[in-house]
Amino acid sequence: MITRFFSRLLTPQRIFILSFAAVILTGAILLWLPFSAGRGHISFVDSLFTSTSAVCVTGLTVLDIGSDLSVAGQVVTLFLFQIGGLGIITFSVVLFGLMGRGISFKGRDIVQTTFLHTPRRDFFVIMKWVLMLTLIIEATGTLFLFIRFSRDFSPGWAFYHALYNAVSAFNNCGYSLFPDSLMKYQSDMAVNLVVMGLIFLGGIGFIVQYEIIARMRGFQKKLSIHTKIVLFTTTGLIIVGAAFFYLFELNHILKDTPVKTQILTSLFQSITPRTCGFNTIEIGQLTNGTILMLIVLMFIGASPGSTGGGIKTTSFALLMLMILNRLRGSEEVNVFNRTIPGEILTRTIAIIFASAFSVMIITSVLLLLGGAGNFPPPESRHFFVEYLFETVSAFGTVGLSMGITPNLSAGQKLAITLMMFAGRVGPLTLAFSWYSTRKGITYAEESVMVG
Numbered sequence: 069m070i071t072r073f074f075s076r077l078l079t080p081q082r083i084f085i086l087s088f089a090a091v092i093l094t095g096a097i098l099l100w101l102p103f104s105a106g107r108g109h110i111s112f113v114d115s116l117f118t119s120t121s122a123v124c125v126t127g128l129t130v131l132d133i134g135s136d137l138s139v140a141g142q143v144v145t146l147f148l149f150q151i152g153g154l155g156i157i158t159f160s161v162v163l164f165g166l167m168g169r170g171i172s173f174k175g176r177d178i179v180q181t182t183f184l185h186t187p188r189r190d191f192f193v194i195m196k197w198v199l200m201l202t203l204i205i206e207a208t209g210t211l212f213l214f215i216r217f218s219r220d221f222s223p224g225w226a227f228y229h230a231l232y233n234a235v236s237a238f239n240n241c242g243y244s245l246f247p248d249s250l251m252k253y254q255s256d257m258a259v260n261l262v263v264m265g266l267i268f269l270g271g272i273g274f275i276v277q278y279e280i281i282a283r284m285r286g287f288q289k290k291l292s293i294h295t296k297i298v299l300f301t302t303t304g305l306i307i308v309g310a311a312f313f314y315l316f317e318l319n320h321i322l323k324d325t326p327v328k329t330q331i332l333t334s335l336f337q338s339i340t341p342r343t344c345g346f347n348t349i350e351i352g353q354l355t356n357g358t359i360l361m362l363i364v365l366m367f368i369g370a371s372p373g374s375t376g377g378g379i380k381t382t383s384f385a386l387l388m389l390m391i392l393n394r395l396r397g398s399e400e401v402n403v404f405n406r407t408i409p410g411e412i413l414t415r416t417i418a419i420i421f422a423s424a425f426s427v428m429i430i431t432s433v434l435l436l437l438g439g440a441g442n443f444p445p446p447e448s449r450h451f452f453v454e455y456l457f458e459t460v461s462a463f464g465t466v467g468l469s470m471g472i473t474p475n476l477s478a479g480q481k482l483a484i485t486l487m488m489f490a491g492r493v494g495p496l497t498l499a500f501s502w503y504s505t506r507k508g509i510t511y512a513e514e515s516v517m518v519g
Contacts, residue, residue: 345467
């Protein structure tokens with residue numbers, strides 16, 4: 069009786085959410101303990117914020133990771149964003165499989181909905197491949213960064229910096245041991261290309277990586293519609309984002325810099341806003357046009373089944389396709405000679421509006437708790453931009469900031485913590501976890517005017 073009760077109570081959505089919450093709480097306690105502090109004492113609110121940011125692979129921080137945390141504390145964050153990027157359920161499923169133990173239906177359902185667009189028979193093979201490929205990519209990134217960092221640090225510290233930044237980049241976290249992120253490597257070709265490559269691979273999703281390699285090796289005849297949409301949308305956003313960044317900042321932050329630096333900076337800041345919080349320039353010094361562009365890119369985020377957040381590239385692509393097809397007079401969404409199911413389109417619209425509503429609520433909370441109303445409009449206008457940017461960055465699990473994160477009050481930190489958590493697990497998943505899975509009553513239809 070009790071087992072059956074808990075089986076109904078612990079739905080896959082609730083198990084998914086509770087697993088993240090458990091890891092966050094464990095990480096917060098570990099970071100709160102004295103051995104994690106590099107200097108002084110870390111409050112529990114700051115520990116909770118840092119742990120949530122790491123597990124949700126966001127990268128926003130109220131601490132200087134390189135100095136406020138000890139090496140032990142830094143290693144804790146390293147494990148947190150590695151676990152957060154792949155998911156604790158994924159590790160459990162693969163571990164139980166390797167031990168010869170059965171995988172529960174709920175565990176299989178959680179991992180499949182996290183990483184796969186359709187159920188597959190080779191589910192467990194893909195999960196083992198995900199872990200193996202993760203290790204290979206992170207090891208390769210560490211090697212290249214180690215070669216570069218060896219010119220700046222002793223071999224031991226060069227390896228440590230390389231490992232930390234490589235794992236952080238692939239998991240789209242953005243935590244760095246450097247106080248200025250990667251600003252001092254703004255013109256460094258090796259660091260930029262390696263980090264951008266790691267962010268890109270982590271952001272497109274594991275099933276996309278799997279299908280590309282399977283296609284190249286002849287194990288799969290053609291790429292799925294999901295993979296095609298992800299690749300086309302991601303490439304387009306990178307190109308358009310880089311072009312707009314270059315145009316907006318050519319006479320500002322890119323002025324008087326070499327052409328190579330202009331290209332690297334534009335590409336880097338086009339890739340990082342959608343997935344990862346590394347930066348090679350001062351975000352607070354960018355023009356208004358660039359800030360708006362970054363907010364849009366952060367809201368879109370990474371791709372499904374990846375280590376990033378946001379509404380996802382597929383949701384953005386489907387929204388654009390819906391608008392285009394409606395303008396053409398078609399009620400269906402067709403792409404690559406396939407029709408997208410209506411259920412997916414309905415879910416896409418729900419995700420986008422739930423996400424926008426969440427951002428609006430948290431931004432309003434930040435404004436209320438920040439005392440913006442105590443200043444006249446002209447002097448307080450910047451609060452809105454900074455808090456909106458911070459909120460969207462938290463929702464998209466990006467980690468970029470205009471420099472206000474360390475100055476947030478305890479209440480604002482908790483609000484951003486909630487936004488990071490919702491951004492990682494998804495607003496709809498968070499909402500569905502509170503409701504029963506029973507279907508509602510269907511009534512007679514009646515038309516309503518819209519538009």
